[in-house]
Amino acid sequence: MQSYEVKxxxxxxxxxxxxxxxxxxxxxxxxxxxxxxxxEVLEGLRTLRAGDDIILITWLDRARRxxxxxxxxGDTTRPREGVFSTRSPHRPNPIGxxxxxxxxxxxPRLRVAQLEALDGxxxxxxxxxxxxxxxxx
Amino acid sequence: MQSYEVKxxxxxxxxxxxxxxxxxxxxxxxxxxxxxxxxEVLEGLRTLRAGDDIILITWLDRARRxxxxxxxxGDTTRPREGVFSTRSPHRPNPIGxxxxxxxxxxxPRLRVAQLEALDGxxxxxxxxxxxxxxxxx
Numbered sequence: 001m002q003s004y005e006v007k008x009x010x011x012x013x014x015x016x017x018x019x020x021x022x023x024x025x026x027x028x029x030x031x032x033x034x035x036x037x038x039x040e041v042l043e044g045l046r047t048l049r050a051g052d053d054i055i056l057i058t059w060l061d062r063a064r065r066x067x068x069x070x071x072x073x074g075d076t077t078r079p080r081e082g083v084f085s086t087r088s089p090h091r092p093n094p095i096g097x098x099x100x101x102x103x104x105x106x107x108p109r110l111r112v113a114q115l116e117a118l119d120g121x122x123x124x125x126x127x128x129x130x131x132x133x134x135x136x137x
Numbered sequence: 138m139q140s141y142e143v144k145x146x147x148x149x150x151x152x153x154x155x156x157x158x159x160x161x162x163x164x165x166x167x168x169x170x171x172x173x174x175x176x177e178v179l180e181g182l183r184t185l186r187a188g189d190d191i192i193l194i195t196w197l198d199r200a201r202r203x204x205x206x207x208x209x210x211g212d213t214t215r216p217r218e219g220v221f222s223t224r225s226p227h228r229p230n231p232i233g234x235x236x237x238x239x240x241x242x243x244x245p246r247l248r249v250a251q252l253e254a255l256d257g258x259x260x261x262x263x264x265x266x267x268x269x270x271x272x273x274x
Contacts, residue, residue: 095232097194
């Protein structure tokens with residue numbers, strides 16, 4: 001498999017430090033967090049605003065990359081599913097997708113609501129939410 | 138900035154070969170495409186089904202990585218925006234997010250509707266669509 005170099009453009013600062021006890025989804029008690037960006041990418045953030053909904057993309061650096069099927073939510077009474085049918089962090093490329101709202105911004109620091117990522121998690125991209133992402137089909 | 142190794146787990150096969158003329162969004166005339174996965178990850182696909190909506194994550198290997206602001210949709214009459222407020226492929230980590238529906242599956246080949254990615258684009262992950270992604274706020 002060909003590979004590419006993905007760079008950490010920032011890090012998550014969070015009170016969550018333990019993967020085993022962290023919420024699995026944002027609506028399961030995830031706390032506020034601060035996204036701290038490398039000053040080199042500040043220009044890319046300049047039109048983001050408090051109140052914006054964004055898709056935060058992270059590199060889940062504590063996940064396993066050799067896992068292709070899992071019991072959903074770690075519940076061994078449920079049949080195994082392929083990782084691409086789940087949001088398990090364990091997968092060949094441990095990419096995290098997190099829809100979050102910006103609470104406020106101060107230069108390269110963005111405070112966001114309800115983020116389930118662990119403290120120190122590398123940030124690799126941010127995208128706006130588009131209507132095509134959110135339409136029910 | 139620390140970096141990590143992201144692996145191509147498959148490739149897009151598409152009639153789209155030219156970035157300049159390709160649709161910018163799926164609802165702007167994007168064609169069907171076939172996702173061809175590396176046999177090594179087949180186990181990860183086993184619970185995907187025709188009809189499923191998925192989030193396809195790609196590595197936009199023909200994008201520029203040194204761009205931090207752009208005119209939206211390349212329209213120079215519009216003011217520049219930070220790339221993290223846009224879906225421009227040009228950004229520090231050229232990650233593509235594509236919400237697509239599976240039309241059918243044959244082993245490691247998934248046919249999907251309306252994909253704007255170019256032929257040969259590396260695939261790096263697939264995730265299911267969650268209700269939290271699609272809720273309007």
